[in-house]
Amino acid sequence: MAGLEIVQSLINGVVYGTLLTLPAMGLTIIYAVLRFPSFAVAAHATVGAFAGYVANAVFGMPLLLAFAAGFLVSGLVGVLSDEAALKPLRGRGPLTVAIASIALTIVLENVLRFAFGNELRGYDVPLQRDWMISGIRIGPQQVVNLVVSVVLMLAIFAFFKFTRAGKAMRAVADNPMLASIRGVDPNMVRRFANFFGMALAGLGGMLIALDTSVNPLVGFRIMLPIFAAAIVGGMGSVPGAVVGGLTIGIAEQMSLLVIPPIYRTAVSFGVIMIVLTIRPAGFFGERGN
């Protein structure tokens, strides 16, 4: 029985962790190229959740198309909001831009609040009971979430490894001046990183809203664990974001076997402290990718 409980908690942790990995990857991609921690990933997760909601519940699109809408809309909003609010401040240092990204989060959250109100909303998707396999329960929706996350993770690895745009992004992340000399346009790469990072955050927001509800606080629910995942994995490292997300997810869920649930957030911070004490740059350091 205890063994089953441990396995169940482990699975719950993997499922929760995969929810964190997409926005954490978005955060870490933006950090790698633009060199500041963008708190606006939380707001873009919310934008993605609302875009998916409009596609699915208002226009009646199937979930797959709604995922695409969430991805594209949050990516576009990411590029536009960066151009308008953050780019002009980039010369003033990463701290200034990071603080401006908090302001941007508040602005975007309130734009959604004015447009949609504070009400809770749900996707037009039937709820399914979990499958019971040898005493362990696994949810069909969680499997979909897992598959979407894993496919995207693999696509991102392939993108960075094999495509010209991916190599250009890595080049700008490593040395913007050298990349510029080699003919890579850093501005375009930064725009692309923003689009990609915020689109991933938006898709992650939509996956979370499927399990919770669509409301202006979707991103706020996961902001701390996203940062915890990115920091534990190593800021700037895409594989690190995946490992960090899974670490935080599994640690939070498995900790409930021994401590009360009210300490879940404290567990995230505990993991950060332990990992950074042993490896100050996180699991995969800053240049892990």
Add this chain to the structure above:
Amino acid sequence: MLVSSSSRLISRRHLLGASVLGGLSVAILPRMAFAEGNGPIPIGTLTPLTGAGANYGGRMRDAVAGVVAAVNEQGGIIGRQIKLISEDDQTNPEAGVRAARKLIDVDRVAAIMGVWASAVTTAVAPLCWESGTALFCTSGADSITRLPHKGFIFRTEPGSELQAEQVTVFMLGEGARRLAYMGPQTPFTEPSIQRMTKVATAAGAEVASIIYESEKASYRSEVDKILASKPEFIFFGGYAPDTVVLVKDLYKAGYEGRVVGPSYVIDAEFLKTVPNEATEGAYVYYTATSNETGAVDRIKSILKIDQPDAYTCQTYDHANLALLAMAAAKEASGTAIRDNLRKISQGDGEKVGFASDGARLLEEGKKINYEGASGPCDFNEIGDVTSTVTSFNVVKGGELLPYK
């Protein structure tokens, strides 16, 4: 180096003089807006427009704004118009204290209304009783009215311990012997569990409980833990955003037992958010509501909605109670509200459900008894409303139907 030549034109003497004048104006100007002057009577709302309570706070503020607009249209109270100042507590005690400070020190409001979260109410309460400002809240924690508040706090939400007791009696009456409670960490959670356990164990039943951390994206492990106790009835003690996740996670986990929650959580909006299969058979408890005086109809017309939630009804009552107490006192201040509120809210006077109607009767020298949208609005000596849980509905096909 950074001082331009033009700035030298401002001499130290001029600067000193300007500072003194500025300081005096800061000290004097707010007095012009003070509740006890002859201008509009300032009253404030401190509802959660952002944060966890945001899905309630907007309607709560709008209900008060609707009352103020209607009263002003009919000539105001004691010959003065009402000025409403609304602030957002962000569902956060620290932000709540800052906003309350502004309402009290700058706007000089006679009353702060619509304070929702127990933690926020607990934080702003000392500011109110020390400044003589009436505080109307919808918070459930019993500890609030046990504070040394000098009579300035009025709570229209029945105490959470009493609610827990009555819901436990309901679950036992439905034949359940293994009960469970799932609620977030709030000032009222632990006392509610203790009261529930006391009532249940006296009847030979068992209680399991989980206090969870709010605003999480998943409660799968919390659900697994509570289901290990094989509950027949689960009582939801949290708010709508987290309860949506819990209801979904319980359904996914295969839970076949019954659940019960308050009407401010499981309402029409909640039922639209969660697929019907997960809410089928859920019970919803209500505190006393009344349309005897037409108060509920007036809220519906103000907000243009069919089914106002309990908090909106209570905040509508806050505005009417505060205005009527000031009308009875012929004075606009928090102390006047404190000293006169029970004179207009209970007793054998003529029943009224709207401030302007009551103020007219008071001017004619008649006694009134305000009966609001949230119930009779009678208060005991520590400021608690005396009404209790009175009815239960059940969810069938996504609709709320009367049960008991």
